[in-house]
Amino acid sequence: MLLLTCPNCGVAADETELAPGGEAHLTRRGPGSDDASFESYLFHRRNPRGVHFERWRHAHGCGKWFHAARDTVTLEVYGTYPAQCAAPPREILDRIAAKHPGFDWEGGA
Template sequence: MLVLTCPCCGATAEETELAPGGEAHIARVGPGADASAFEAYLFHRKNPRGVHFERWRHAHGCGKWFHAARNTVTLEVYGTYPAQTPEPPRELLEKIAAKVPGFDPEART
């Protein structure tokens, strides 16, 4: 079972209390975007084997959105941070780089 800590209220919750929101840190398109840009926004997502940055909502708690860094193979959670953060925190990227061979924190920023 996936267990995440909500950085907004501090509660630790199982995935049944959360709602997934897909990939984090993607560029959202506005109403003036052409059809191909809107298609890319809706359907073209990374689905990596390993480290992944995702959006989650604490649905049965505070109701706020947050981001989580986790490993899609082992389900290890490296950390969570508020959704208003434009990119993963440097400390979190360094923590992941120390644990995951071949992970390049510079490739994320």
């Protein structure tokens, strides 16, 4: 079972209390963007085996969105942080690098 701590209200919630929101740190494209950029935004997503950054909403709690860094293979959670962060906090990246030497977050890992 996946357990994530909401950074907004501090509650440790299992996945039944949360709503997934897909990949985190995407550059949103909309009206005025060219077709290729809009297509990329709508359809092209990473689906890694390993470290992944995701959006979650504490649906049955405070209702706020947040980001989580976790391993898609082991379900190990490296940390959660507010959705307003443009990049994962340094302490989470350090935690990931300790488990995965050579890991490099490229602005959308």
